[in-house]
Amino acid sequence: MNRTKEERVHEVFETIHHKYDLMNSVISFRLHKSWRKKTMGALNVKQGAVVLDLCCGTAEWTMDLAEAAGSSGSVTGVDFSAGMLQTGQEKIEQKGLSQVELLQANVMDLPFPDESFDYVTIGFGLRNAADYPTVLREMYRVLKKGGQAVCLETSTPENSCFKRLYSIYFSYMMPYLGKLVAGNYEEYSWLQESTAAFPDKNLLTLMFADAGFRKVDVTSFAMGTAAAHSAWKSG
Numbered sequence: 001m002n003r004t005k006e007e008r009v010h011e012v013f014e015t016i017h018h019k020y021d022l023m024n025s026v027i028s029f030r031l032h033k034s035w036r037k038k039t040m041g042a043l044n045v046k047q048g049a050v051v052l053d054l055c056c057g058t059a060e061w062t063m064d065l066a067e068a069a070g071s072s073g074s075v076t077g078v079d080f081s082a083g084m085l086q087t088g089q090e091k092i093e094q095k096g097l098s099q100v101e102l103l104q105a106n107v108m109d110l111p112f113p114d115e116s117f118d119y120v121t122i123g124f125g126l127r128n129a130a131d132y133p134t135v136l137r138e139m140y141r142v143l144k145k146g147g148q149a150v151c152l153e154t155s156t157p158e159n160s161c162f163k164r165l166y167s168i169y170f171s172y173m174m175p176y177l178g179k180l181v182a183g184n185y186e187e188y189s190w191l192q193e194s195t196a197a198f199p200d201k202n203l204l205t206l207m208f209a210d211a212g213f214r215k216v217d218v219t220s221f222a223m224g225t226a227a228a229h230s231a232w233k234s235g
């Protein structure tokens with residue numbers, strides 16, 4: 001039976017949630033941590049801010065956002081995988097971050113009123129959604145006027161030689177690393193497929209503008225293998 005993209009993605013994350021954090025560090029050579037740190041620096045979340053973290057997974061970015069917003073702020077993490085949320089919830093409890101709430105929902109249909117959040121983030125999540133423009137429109141809708149949205153995601157390297165090397169690593173080596181470390185090949189070949197199908201940073205910028213965002217800034221990381229798109233809603 002043919003599964004939809006959404007069913008496949010859901011199954012992938014329900015299968016790998018126990019090993020997700022470990023695998024993330026292995027396959028990105030821990031670079032994802034420095035990309036997130038730099039993106040947080042540009043976001044400059046204020047104490048007391050109301051923040052939404054979409055596709056929050058095991059809540060790594062959610063917890064950084066909670067520390068920045070402080071105990072007077074509030075951070076809501078949304079994901080549709082119960083397993084990823086459960087792993088995230090355990091970490092949040094260990095850290096005693098009472099300003100965080102995790103919610104199981106689909107990011108294509110958010111259960112929040114218009115203009116609810118000061119910041120909306122999505123880390124390595126948009127690529128997994130069945131329809132990118134729908135998610136971007138939802139991000140825009142729930143953002144307050146003057147608020148900022150940020151998408152950190154894998155991207156396409158611009159240098160053609162590096163692009164070839166990267167493609168070999170992604171297509172052949174990474175699924176084997178997945179098999180070796182997480183005991184799973186099929187799930188890590190999804191990362192390669194979804195990255196190959198994802199728009200490059202210029203097209204993604206246009207998609208943000210189409211969703212209504214006023215200004216879009218792009219920062220590339222590691223020779224274009226990842227990019228952060230920051231976008232603002234008019235005040």
Ligand SMILES: C[S@@+](CC[C@H](N)C(=O)[O-])C[C@H]1O[C@@H](n2cnc3c(N)ncnc32)[C@H](O)[C@@H]1O
Pocket residue numbers: 009010013024054055056057058059060061078079080081084105106107108122123124125128129130
């Ligand atoms: C690659 S993980 C990213 C997790 C986390 N943001 C991080 O940076 O480590 C992608 C997450 O998106 C979630 N996801 C994918 N499509 C979704 C959807 N339509 N609605 C809610 N969550 C979704 C998956 O369950 C998974 O936890």
